[in-house]
Amino acid sequence: MLDLNKIQAIAQSYSPQELFAALVWQRQFNQFNGKQVIIDLSQHTDLWASFLFTKPIFAPDENGLSFGGVIDTLLAMANYRPMPETSIIHFVAYPADTLYILTENQDTKVSQLLDLGKKWRADSVEVTDGTNEEYSFRLKRQLRTQLESNDIQHPRDAVVVCYWWD
Incomplete structure (x- = not known):
């Protein structure tokens, strides 16, 4: 059930980035510690423009793996029920295991983000600028369509730096 008053209050109080930060904060599994990731990101806001925490996105996706991740997320959200800490019943948390960070294509920023991946003990860290043949022309154009800048003469x-935890 959706509480529209609560949703309105949340929507007026928080940005989409803050909502995703809350999802990351809640997650802890294997080597992943969401609280530490958010603390580090909040201390290094100069390194990133935005981030998204979700299931892996594969391109191309011949086997439907990305769609399977979407289904996992939809099922977890459908079955989630807030439970007290003392409860022996616990529902599946938001099932993300992949963090995507959009950043400026600068060696110093990217190398610091790669170092954070080591600190966070990610199983895999990759960087893409969309030039890989597996990605569509649209994605390549989007990443080359630069981040917003006050100086349109210097876009x-x-x-995207991608971190994955098993």
Whole structure:
């Protein structure tokens, strides 16, 4: 059931980025510690433009793996029920295991983000600028369509740093 008053209050109080930060904060599994990731990201806001925490996105997705991740997320959200800590019943948490960070294509920023991946003990860390043949032309154009900048004479190219935990 959706409480529209609560949703309105949340929507007026928080940005989409803050909502995703809350999802990351809640997650802890294997080597992943969401609280530490958010603390580090909040201390290094100069390194990133935005981030998204979700299931892996594969391109191309011949076996439907990305769609399977979407189904996992939809099922977890459908079955989630807040339970007290003392309860022996616990529902599946938001099932994300992949963090995507959009950043400016600068060696210093990217290398610091790669170092954070080591600190966070990610099983895999990759950087893409969309030039890989597996990605569509649209994605390549989007990443080359630069991050917003106050100086339109000097647009900033972007890359995505992807962290995955098993």
